[in-house]
Amino acid sequence: MSGSTLRYGDKVVIVTGGSKGIGRGIVKVFVENGAKVVFCARGVAAGQALEAELNRAGPGSCKFVPCDISKEEDIKGAIIAMTKAMAVDESRYQVRVNCISPGNVMTPLWEELAGQTADTLATIKEGENAQLLGRMGTEAESGLAALYLAADATFCTGIDLLLSGGAELNYGYKSQVP
């Protein structure tokens, strides 16, 4: 497909934490849909390997930049509020600002954390059963959700897209007092 028929042809995308997991899924989907993606992470080897792999595949392109975005935990709770505030501020320029709240997505981080528990497989099974859909999300589904917001959700701004398999509708045992 040419740049004009791809869903995100020749547009520029910036992804922080893009060499693995959810970020990798987003980088990959946008390159597959024609975007020019700049992504960062701390680990140079993984970043450069992904850059080479995706540039070989195209049709978009990507550029890896080593970068450490530290203290992420200090800003996570503020992302939805920041998204809404930026949506208000940028609307006069016709710029939309949206965010995604992921539930359990199978990524290297999830594998690593499960591997630190006494029973890795049981922990992963528990993670899968936390969703109504009985499985975890994938990196590719994370990418598609981001592409949807960027390319198709043209009347959405200031929203938080739950990427969670319905987990919040039925988290574990729910007491029904009395």
Ligand SMILES: NC(=O)c1ccc[n+]([C@@H]2O[C@H](COP(=O)([O-])OP(=O)(O)OC[C@H]3O[C@@H](n4cnc5c(N)ncnc54)[C@H](OP(=O)(O)O)[C@@H]3O)[C@@H](O)[C@H]2O)c1
């Ligand atoms: N997976 C889930 O189920 C889930 C659910 C809810 C929320 N989240 C959140 O979603 C985010 C991504 O999760 P994930 O599971 O995709 O993690 P992941 O598999 O560990 O991937 C994280 C990516 O971010 C990069 N990164 C980490 N620290 C960085 C830093 N200080 N500066 C720049 N890049 C950095 C990593 O590369 P380097 O290590 O080389 O820097 C890697 O590319 C995390 O904030 C996580 O807490 C995940």
